[in-house]
Amino acid sequence: MELWEHYYLPGTVDEALTHLAQYSGAARVVAGGTDLLLELQQGHRPPVAALVDVTRVPEMRAIGERDGWVYVGASVTHTAIVASPLLTRAATCLVESCGVIGGPQVRNVATIGGNVAHALPAGDGTISLVALDAEAEVAGPSGRSWRPMAALFKGPGQSAVDCTRELIVQFRFRPAASGEVTAFKRVMRPQGVALPILGMAVWLKSAPAGGSAPVVEDVRIAFGPAGPTPLRVVKTEAFLKGRRLDDETLSQTAQVLASEVRLRTSPHRATSEYRGELLGTLLERAVKLAAYRAQTGDIQPEGLGLA
């Protein structure tokens, strides 16, 4: 059987939804396709009657700022995110996480919507959107609605968005305001594992500290894989609030984080013991980078292209 029979390139969201409706569950949305087409090809998903390609929907390709929100279309490529001065300023962690996925050719086609729809607990861009407290606009037969990131996932690789009937149009989040910074860090291994061993995105709001380590006013930390879906570590966040980000705090926070998450062993990827050892390191690296940014205002993204 063919992996798919028909291929549509709609120009609007409504047109895409019409195609999906016409196949009543037998068609599927495709964006970059760098995950989906391989899953079809390798038999991890059953063949579909049609693919509805949303990479030509202008509304879904836009990056913009209005009414106090930053909007990123679901069909925006990783390359476009990395190249965006707006996102570098407003969501540095998103740029950093999208800048380490695959090679340039993959980033040129892979989209942020596809990353989220793939629903991996350690999806790099996904984790950053979780830390940014983003919302996704989902369009379906009954219209459009904004959903929080946490409502988009059912389990590892299982999206709560039914991509045979609905599609993610765009994401929105509040841009980093004065005193707010973000950072992303991950650890990979060089053998044949395309997924990060651990990834972490941090959003930090701090008060000016005049040269010494900043004091946390508010913080969001997204982290994975540490469960079936991308995770916010709320106890760790609560612990950090009001504390000065010195080494003492960081080592205490690492302990809180270790008690909050349950790390698992992924065969041929990482043992839970190894992840446990990395936890503190990753927290220190991501939070320190955020603290450095808060102190210096230097938000130059790190590790783009090679991490």
Next chain:
Amino acid sequence: MAKLNFTVNGQPAEVEVGENEYLSDVLRYRLGLTGTKIGCNEAECGTCTVLVNSTPIESCIYPALRAEGAELLTVEGLAETWQRANGNGKSPARAGSPWEGLHPLQEAFARGGAAQCGFCIPGILIMSKALIDQNPDPSEHDIKVALKDTYCRCGGYTFITNAIQAAAKTIRTGEPLPEDLYPLPETKPPMNVVGRPLPRPDGLDKVTGAAKYTDDFVFPGMLHARTLRAKYPHAIIKRIETSKAKALPGVHAVLTHADIPGRNSHGLLKPDWPVLCAAGNKVRYVGDAVAIVAADTREIATQALDLIEVEYEQLPVVGDPVEASQPDAPKVHEGGNLVAHIVVRKGDVAEGFAEADIVVEQNYRTATTEHAFLEPECAIGRLLEGGRVEVLVGSQQPYTDRNDVSKALGIPADRVRIRGALIGGAFGGKEDIAGQIHVAMLALATGRPVKMLYDRHESLLFHPKRIAIAIHNKVGAKKDGTLTAVETELYGNAGAYASLSEKVMQRSTVHSCGAYEAPHEKADGYAVHTNYPPSTAFRGFGVTQSTFAIESTIDTLAETLGIDPIELRRKNAMRVGTVTNTGQLLHESVGLVECLDRVDDYLRQHAPERFVSRPVPGAAHKRRAWGIAVAYKNTGLGSGAPDKSSAEVEVLDDGTAEVRTSATDLGQGLMGVVQTIAAEELGMTYEQVRALLPDTDVTPDSGPTNASRQTYVTGNAVRLASRTLREAMIATLAEKYDQPPENIRFEAGLAHVNGHSLPMRQVVEIMKGEGREPRALYEYWAPKTQPLGTGGDMHFGYSYGVQAAQVEVDLQTGEVEVLRMVVANDIGRAINPLALQAQVEGGMMMGLGNALTEEFIVEQGQVFTDVLARYKMPSIRHMPELTSFIVEDGTAEGPYGAKGVGEISSIPTTPAITNAIYNACGVRVMRLPVDQDRLLLALKSGRKEC
């Protein structure tokens, strides 16, 4: 079907395409633009990269219809974009040169040695063009970012980096590319042709997309074939039912074991591998072939596979060679699981250990690894006139293929013709039969040309791998470091069929005592069948594995004794006068100490800290250190195997020369070597000589391309054939002009007879006029060798190598990075320093992958590494800074002194890296590849091994 309108290389095109077709298939198979290659079908390797509206994408998983209205650029359009942008035909290349009109990237790649097997080059060129368009002066870092996931398995990353920067400069300044594009290590002064860094003869085609690999060929009426493979790693086939598959429209043939007219087996050492597994018999690994289908399209053939019913009775699976050696283990073959027990004895190790002041004993495990040649296997079978059959295939062993095909078809060998195409890398992985017999059978059954192309998934499942070995070794020494005894035991996972594993384990076992002389040596190697994919040759032929073990133990010994690791090695190093563990007296060409001296001198000058761990400024969580390792590796088959090669050289009517051999250029540059030698001997220029691809109807048997042997054996065959021809030409001219032979010489394609000169074509005329053919065939027999256990010369030559690695270990994550490599290789003589350096660098990169990134994982006989995404070879981002020294301690019988380089360049890399890791952080790597997980957990728990 749908219409696709787009512009390709400036030309508007309208094509009918399937709605589910990928762009790469449309370009290659509908538009015939076969310059764009497909390496993996999963956007992992980058070979299929093209520009869509100036943006590089991987066309192998890019739905073709997405390109509607787009402007595409493929490698075929590269030269024209340059010409258009720079005024008609204006080129910085010298007018009349072969590079005229090319994009500067193309010239820089071809001339600067960046194109080797060439299969990755179209994708890399396109990525490089996109990079330079955006960034006219890219730094090394920028290039690493751009090419991060566009792989070159030949490992020519510094050549590529260098070529990109040179081309970028030419584009910025309009100045021609420099004459010497690549800085090469010092070698002996050149002869007329030998010793000069000449570009490879097929380089031009490889940068324009004109180079043809097997899948680039299309014949009228050609069918497409696929193979049904075993469902289980170990099972009895109860029944095979093909009627539904045969009934599928578009299917032309479905064949099983019952359709094999001749011998249903093949094998490089013994014919134990079924062509198609028979009902009533067993499948022994998941790559076993059960049935084959030829159909109008690949899709129909694939559908037909699903319609073939096979009933199995599953059998217990065995995966570990030590377990498989137990008496009650499942038997993979009726005769038992032991393929071979290799015994090496010198002196009496009990005595040696008794004399020792210190004994070190360790256990290691190496991984199964995958050649990952970027060109997957492909073969095309077709009928020739008179009922003969031809197989077009990129193979390391054309004549062995001919024999195996003829035996299976039950016809004489001369009714089979094997023709070679260009080969996109092999590294030992294209020695065994893949689809050769199957396409011949299907061509005979259908009367049509039949192509069988493996996709990456099938290639991974099917072809034999580097043998994983469990190694125990024990080394005894005096306090002053003098070795007294070395004892090793090795268990190799031979997999389901014999292939070359016996010979690989023999090489591994013999070399397991290291490049040293000890009075007492004992080694036992076992090759054992399991239900893994078979094991075969892979650059280093077993020596890579055992060298990792012995070089790790030698470093442990050095530390225990408190002796500098280089001093300990120098003290015990093989040199002229050494008697090896097989009883061979080394009487010449042992450049090991010289290699050690070169690396030692470099380190004394540039790394006075030697092997001591150093902190990294500004990164307290990191440590750096150097490590060192040495190795030796035989050239040629050795151990009593007849080792010969034939070559024919002819001067054609136009005065150019043609060289015919069946030695295959896998990317290593053999065609250039052969041309160089013929040109040197015939007194012609390099450009006046052309070497043919293998063709068993035209080119004589040159034996297999393995064992680092071809420069030596086929090099000698070409040298002696050319010399014979030159002497015949001299004799003719001497007679005709009544001159003594010493008054006749050849230079730059002219014959000089006593001050008078005439072109070669006239010499040909004169010879033919006298009824003499301007042609010579030479069958060269390499010096005789002795089988293992009989003493004497087990091999006719050895190459030696020393490598030092500087690594950086992240103590918080266990991550390892190789920063610098310093290597010295004794290869006898540099025939072509440019091709040689490519082998040196590529071998080192492959060794780095063996140390850090590569592992082919099989679980209970099922292949986990069944997609390229699960197998990482070294990328350009792993490329360390490389310093290379060439040592030319020539061997008297080698052509101009040359011996092998293909393998030695790769062997010491792994232990140099793992020794450096130990020196940096105090944890010794006992299992390959280095696992940052285990390394960090060892660091945190204070364990000294991981």
